[in-house]
Amino acid sequence: MARGSKEKYTDKQKRQAEHIEEGYKKRGVGEDEAESRAWATVNKETGGGKKSGSGRGKKVNRSSSRKGGRIGGSSQSAKKRSEAAKKGWETRRRKAASARRKTSAKRR
Secondary structure (H helix, E strand, O other): OOOOOOOOOOHHHHHHHHHHHHHHHHOOOOHHHHHHHHHHHHHHHHOOOOOOOOOOOOOOOOHHHHHHOOOOOOOOOHHHHHHHHHHHHHHHHHHHHHHHHHHHHHHO
16 A cells, blocks of 8 residues: 655646556556555656655656556467568568669669
């Protein structure tokens, strides 16, 4: 469970923590653990409580929130990944051949 008073946090930080906590609960994390993780995320992003006298004006880094909802591994199956790689390879090959034709036409 999150420790200490949340008095020094802004309303926005409290809302962020609540929203992050809901996301953790949705993924099956326990109540206390979800709250702890949520506040840890808010602290990491914002640098802790932002109310007066706490050094406001520092840049916010949201990389942990962006990463938080992802589960390891690819969302595509191996077959689809392979098909996408082949398609990309064909596209690059075709464009390279087209570029070669254009440059050789200019030389003539």
